[in-house]
Amino acid sequence: MKETLKLVVIGAGSSYTPELIEGIIMHHKELPVREVWLVDIEAGREKLHTIAELSKRMIAESGLPITVAQTLERREAIVGADFICTQIRVGMLEARKWDELIPLQYDVIGQETTGPGGMMKGLRTIPVILDICKDIEELAPDAWLLNFTNPAGMVTEAVHKYSSVKSVGLCNSPIGFQKWLSEFLGLPMEKIYAEFVGINHLHWVSDIVIDGKSKLQELIDYPQNYKASNVPFDSWDHRFLNALKAIPSYYLSYYYMTDAMLAEQKESAATTGSRAEVVKKVEEELFELYRNVELKEKPKQLEQRGGAYYSEAAVLLMRSIYNDSRDIQTLNVRNNGMIDFLPDDASIEVNCVVTKQGPLPIPMRKIPQSVKGLLAAVKQYESLTIEAAVHGDRDIALQAMVHHPLVPSVTVAEQLLDEMLEKNKAFLPLFH
Amino acid sequence: MKETLKLVVIGAGSSYTPELIEGIIMHHKELPVREVWLVDIEAGREKLHTIAELSKRMIAESGLPITVAQTLERREAIVGADFICTQIRVGMLEARKWDELIPLQYDVIGQETTGPGGMMKGLRTIPVILDICKDIEELAPDAWLLNFTNPAGMVTEAVHKYSSVKSVGLCNSPIGFQKWLSEFLGLPMEKIYAEFVGINHLHWVSDIVIDGKSKLQELIDYPQNYKASNVPFDSWDHRFLNALKAIPSYYLSYYYMTDAMLAEQKESAATTGSRAEVVKKVEEELFELYRNVELKEKPKQLEQRGGAYYSEAAVLLMRSIYNDSRDIQTLNVRNNGMIDFLPDDASIEVNCVVTKQGPLPIPMRKIPQSVKGLLAAVKQYESLTIEAAVHGDRDIALQAMVHHPLVPSVTVAEQLLDEMLEKNKAFLPLFH
Amino acid sequence: MKETLKLVVIGAGSSYTPELIEGIIMHHKELPVREVWLVDIEAGREKLHTIAELSKRMIAESGLPITVAQTLERREAIVGADFICTQIRVGMLEARKWDELIPLQYDVIGQETTGPGGMMKGLRTIPVILDICKDIEELAPDAWLLNFTNPAGMVTEAVHKYSSVKSVGLCNSPIGFQKWLSEFLGLPMEKIYAEFVGINHLHWVSDIVIDGKSKLQELIDYPQNYKASNVPFDSWDHRFLNALKAIPSYYLSYYYMTDAMLAEQKESAATTGSRAEVVKKVEEELFELYRNVELKEKPKQLEQRGGAYYSEAAVLLMRSIYNDSRDIQTLNVRNNGMIDFLPDDASIEVNCVVTKQGPLPIPMRKIPQSVKGLLAAVKQYESLTIEAAVHGDRDIALQAMVHHPLVPSVTVAEQLLDEMLEKNKAFLPLFH
C-alpha cells in the first residue's frame, strides 16, 4: 500500500478548493496525501495564486507534512498522480449565464445541468475533460479521476465511453440528503440506508431503511407544516408522493413543477439576475476574504456558496478507495444492467460499495414503475449530447434537444440550438 | 378449414359499419362470411336498426348468401363466433368532447387517444372491453378479437394482460400511410416495405425499401412545395427529419409541435368546436343518408368521416388469418422483446406476418435512437393507465397523468385528474 | 430490378454442383441467371473441368441463354456478382476423415459439424471464408453470400461478426424435414407451419401448425411401427418426446443418444470406414458418371450422396430475395434477441420472412424450456471456436473444446486438441 499520495486538482482556482484542503487536513490519518498540485488555465492564474496561498497557510496551520504546488502546466501536475479531481467550468460563469437565460426567452427552463443549458455545458465541457483524460492515460494510468464537473452524469458517461481512465462522478446532492436525514431522524448516517434510483440530478429515493424496517412512508407522511430551509422535499404535493412511493430529488422540481419553476426563474432573472450572476458576486466576496493573509482556515461564508459537502464527498471517496473500506456511498458509475431499462454503458447515480478496485453498484430493490419513461428520456438526451459533443454533430444535438422532456417543440428546439450554438461558438471548436 | 364464418360487430351502430359490410361483400370469395351479427347497447338501438337495414339492402344488392342479425344481447351474438370486431365508444361523443376540451383549459393538448383525454377514454373503455372478453372466453374461445376501439394500443395491451382471448389491435394510420406511399410512388403496395417502429398513435417509419434499396432519404428530401392534402408529413421540418432519419406518424405532431397544435386546438374549440362536435354533425348527416331506403351501397360521404381504411384493414386481417396468407401487415401485438427497451407484455405497432395462428411480429432493422425515451415514457403512461382502469386506482392514474410528456406539472395533473374523473363519473364505476 | 443475374459458385468442383445447375434451369423464369461462374482451387482443377463441361451440356439441353465460365481466379469471378454460393471443403475429405476418426480414439463422437471434429473444420474453414468475404466486400459489395459450407452455423456467425458481406447460412435439414412432413401428411408445404428453434444442426421443431391448429402432439404420438427410411424421428423414445414437447433434429442424436451413436460410429469405423471414406467412394463413382459426354442431366445417383435439397434450398432463397417474395424459409441468421438467452450476434437457425433486404427472423412461440442449457453450451463452443479461428488462439480453442458437452474432461480435451491441431497443421497457418 502506497504510503504517500499525490493529489491533483484541475480547475483549482475555484472558490470550493479551500473546503477540499480542509478535508485533506481533517482526514490525513486515513488518507496520507503528501503533495497537492493545484492546476488552472491562464485565465484563472490570479485566482489560482490566491487559492494556493490560502491552502499553504491552512496546511502550515495544521502542521502536516503536505506540500502545495501550483501550475498552469496540467501535464506536469498529472505525472504519477494517485487522485485527480476535476472542477472546471469551461466558459466560466459568463457561459453559465447564457445557459440559464437564453432558454427563458423561449419559456423553457434555463438550468446548467439539464435541458438546453445542460446540453450546452455538456458540449463545452466533454471535449476538454476527454483531453485531460488523454493526459491521464499517458502520465498517470493508475490514477483515479474524481469528476465534480457538471453536468456530472454526462461527463462521467463520456469518460467511461471514450477513455480508459478509472473514473467516478460525484455530486453533493445524495450526501446532502443523507446528512439532512441523519439530523432529522437523530441517527448517525451509517444507521440509515437510503436507496437511490436514477441518474445524476434525476434520482428518486425509493426507500429509507432503519434497522431493517422501511421508514419511507413515515417520511412521506411527515406533517406539511415542517419547514426546514434545506429540506429537499417539503414542498412536494403529499398526495403525489404517496402515489409515487418515493422521494424525488430537488432537481426533479424542474420536471414535476415545470410551470412554477419557470415562473420563479423568470421572476429571478428580472430581479436578482441569473443564478450565475448571483454566484459571481458570492465568489468575488469569497476571494476578497481568501486574499486576507490572516485567513488560515476555510471561511464560514463558503458554506453559503451552495455545493456544500462536495469536497466531503470527494475526501470520503478517496479515503474508501485508498483503504478498500467497502462502505456504501452514492456515486455515478457505469450502469452494467443495474437499471435494466437503461443501456449498460449509461452512467447512473446509485449506491455503491467502495472497494480499492473502485465502486461496485448495488442492485436496487424498489424502482418506482412510473418514472421509467422520464428516466429513459433524460438519459437518452444525455447520451445523444455526449455523441454530439464528441463528434461536433449538430444533427445529433438537435435530436437531443427535441427529445428532452422540457423542450416543447421542434421549432423551439431549432431556434434554441441555433442561438445557443452561436453564442457558445468560442467554446465549441468541433462545431464550427 | 371452416367453410362458413360468423362475424360479430360490437358497437355496430357506428357510422363506420357500412364500410365493413362493403369489405365483407368485396372479399367474399376469400373470406366466406355467412352470418353477420350486429350488436349494440340500448342507447344505440335506433342507430343499430338503421345500420342493420342498410346492411341488409347492401347484401341483397350483392346477391350473396349472407344473413344479417341485429341484437342488444351481446352474449347471444358471440356464441360460436369466428371473428369479433369491437368499435365501441363508452360515453359516446359527449365524453369525447370532455376528453378534448377539459385539458385545453389547462393549456394541455386535448386528444382522445393520448394525454389526459386518452387516459380518460382508456379508463372508460378498458373495463367494458374486458367484460366482452369474459363473454368471448366462455362462448367463443377460438374466436379472433379485432379491436378497433381507441385507445387501441392500451385496449389491446389490456386484453393481452387480463384475458385469454386471441386479440389484435388495428389502426388505419399505417395502412393509410402505405396507401399514400403507393400512390405517390406509383407502385403497388406489395412492392413497398415500410418499417414501422413504435406503439399505436406513436410510431415512426424508420425505413422504406423498394426492390431491396432504401428510399427513406428520398422521401425525407422531397421538395417542400409538394402539398397533397393527405400527406402525413409535408409539414415536418426538413432539417429535423434529416437528423431523425425517420418519418414520424401524424400523431407525433402532438409531441413535436406541441405549441402549434395546442394553439390550433384552442382556435378550433373557439370556432368550429371540438373534433367530437364536428364528428357529431357528420354522423347525423350520414345517418340521414343511411335511413334512405333507396341507398344500397356505402355512401361516398362516409370517406370524409376520417378513419378511412379502418374496415379495409379489418377485412384484410381476417382474410389473411382465415387463409393463413403469411403476408405482412402493420398491427398491434404483444412486444415479446421485439423492441428491447419496452416490456415484453407491452403492445407495440409493428410489421407482422399474418398466419392462421395470428400475427407474428418481424424484428425491426432501424430503431431511431433518439426516440427511445419518448416511446418509453408514453408506453409507461399507457401501462399505468391500464392498471388504473382495471383496479379503479386513483393513485396509479395520478402517476400516469404526471408522467405523461404532455402534462407540465404535478399541480396541473392533480387538477385535471380531479375534474376529469368527476366529469366521467357515470362511466367509471370502479373509481366511485 | 436487374434483369440478368450473375451467380458465382466457389468450390464448384463439388459433386453437388449439377443439382444447383438443375435448380437454376428449373427456376429460370423467376430467377433470370445469365452467367454462372464456377470457381475452384488448383487442387480441384480437374473436377472443376468435369463439372463445367457437364453444366454446359445440361444448359445446352435446356436451350436457355445461360453462359458457364470456369476459373481458378476467384477475384475474376466475384466482380459484380449478384449471388455467391460457397461450398468449399478446406483439407478435403482427407481432413474430414481426421475429424471423424481421431475423437473416436478417445471415446468421443467424431463428427464434422460438432464436437472436436466440428471445431477443427471450423478452424480450417473460417479464415478461408473470411478471405473470400474480403474479396466480396471489394468486388461485389451488393452481392448476397449463400453459405453452404459446414459448419454452417459457425461460418455464418463468423461472416456476420468479421465482415460486412450480406450473408445467409443454409442447411438442407429443415427443408428435408418439411418435405418429409408434406409427404407424410399429404399436404403441400405451404399449408404447414413448422416452428424451428435453435442453431444449425442443433434445432428442435417446437410446433407444427396446420390450418391454425397444432398437430405436434399427433406427430409425437405417431404409431411406433411406422418406419420410413427417411423419417427423422422414428427412433426417438416416445416418452421422452412427450415430455420434451418438441421434435429434435437428427443431429441431436449425438447429444441425446451419445452412447449408442458412439458405438455405431466405432462399429462403422471398424467395418465400412469413416463417413468421409464412404463419401469419397460415392464421389468417385459420381465423377465417373459426370465424365460421360452423353450425360446431359443430373444423374439419379446424386440423390444418394446425402445433402438432398441443398441446392433446392439455395435456389428458393435466391428466388425469394430477388423477387422480394416475403415467404417463410428456415435459415441461419443473426439472432438479434430472437432467442433471448443467446447473444445478439450469435447465428441461429429459425424461420424467416425472406425479403429483398434479406431474411427477417420471426419470433418463436414455443421455446422448449429444457433445452436452453444445451443450446447455450453448444453456441458458446461455436462462438469460442470462431474467436480461436480468427486469432489462431490455442487457449480459446481449449476453452471451446473443454466446454463442449460431448467432451468428457479437461485431460481428454487437451490431448484431442494437441493431436488434432498437429494433424491439421497444414491447414491452420494462424496456429503455427
Place this chain on the structure above:
Amino acid sequence: MKETLKLVVIGAGSSYTPELIEGIIMHHKELPVREVWLVDIEAGREKLHTIAELSKRMIAESGLPITVAQTLERREAIVGADFICTQIRVGMLEARKWDELIPLQYDVIGQETTGPGGMMKGLRTIPVILDICKDIEELAPDAWLLNFTNPAGMVTEAVHKYSSVKSVGLCNSPIGFQKWLSEFLGLPMEKIYAEFVGINHLHWVSDIVIDGKSKLQELIDYPQNYKASNVPFDSWDHRFLNALKAIPSYYLSYYYMTDAMLAEQKESAATTGSRAEVVKKVEEELFELYRNVELKEKPKQLEQRGGAYYSEAAVLLMRSIYNDSRDIQTLNVRNNGMIDFLPDDASIEVNCVVTKQGPLPIPMRKIPQSVKGLLAAVKQYESLTIEAAVHGDRDIALQAMVHHPLVPSVTVAEQLLDEMLEKNKAFLPLFH
C-alpha cells in the same frame, strides 16, 4: 433493535449442531441470542436429545444467559423466531447412499448435490422445506431463514419462488476457499476480495484482488509442487486454468474431470463404500463422544466431518443481518439480472453486501466467457428439478435428467429415473 433473539435449528439432531452452538457462544456480544430451539422429527428423537444435552453443557460452561429447548413440534419452536436454520436430511444417510451408488451402476457420477443424485435429493427435500416455509409465513413472518440444507442452490431458489419467507442459502465452500487464501497469502480475510461467479457448487473465482491489484494470475501460476491438503485447486491442469482465467470450485471436478472422478467414485464404492457410509461411521463416533457427560465443548474430531465453517458462515451471516454490518459475504440469493444469461428468479452464489434488509448481490466484473453454457445447463436442470419437485411431475424430472451435462443419453436418463424414483418412493409422496 431487538435486544434478545430467538434462534431455531430445524434438523438439530445433526452432528454439526455443536459447532453452531460454539459460534453462538463466541459471537454472543454482537448477536444476543437468548433462546435456542432445537427441532427434529420422531426418527431423530434420540440424537436430538444427545445434542440438546451437549448444547446445554456447552452453554453452562460459557456462563451465558441462553436457554436451550428441544422439541419434535416444529410449529411450537417457530413462533416468533428471529432466525431459523434448516439442516435437514430427508431420507437420512440411507437415501444419500442411493444418490451416490445408483448412478455409478450406469457409469454416471453419483453425488448428492448434482446430477441424478442431486435431483433425487432435491425431489425429496424441496416439498419438506416448503412445508416449513408455510409455518414460518404464518408463525414468524419476519424471521430470516438460513438454509444449509443441500442441494442448497435448488432449495434456496424453491423458497424464493414458492414462498414469501426471507431466505438466504449458505455453503461452506466459498468461506473455506477464502480461509485457505487468507492463510496461504498471510493476509487477514478482509484484505482479500475474491470474486465468485456462479451457482451453488458450480462457481468460479474470477478474480482475487489485494490492495486494488489482481493476484489471480499469480495464484494460477503457483508452482505445481505445492501440495497443501486443503488447497482446492492444486490438481487442476495449469494450462487449462491459464486459458480459463479463473479458479473453478472443487465441485467442478465432476464436470472438468468426469472420467477421473467417476473412476475414483467406483474405486471408493468398491473399497470404503459410498461417502454416505463413511459419514455414517464418522457420525456414530461423534455421537459416541457427544454422549459423554464430561464433554462441554465442541470436540476436535468434528472438524474432520467435512463441512467445516458451515456454522461459522451461519453465525457471521446472522451477525451481519442483525447489526446491519454491510460487509461482503458469498451467499446464495435471487439473481435479479446480476448474471445476465440466467433467469432473474434463479438462485446464484455470489458476493453480497449484507444489510439488515438482507444480502444485496454485487455485480461481477469478470464473468468467464467460456463457462456460460455449462452454467446455463446446470441451472436449467436445477429449475426443472424444482418444478418437478413442487408438482410431482415425472415428465419434467425426465427433462431435467436428460439435459444434465453428466447424463450421457435419454436411455440412461429413463432407466436412472425409473430406478431412483422407485427407490425413493417413501420420500416422494407427490410422485406416487
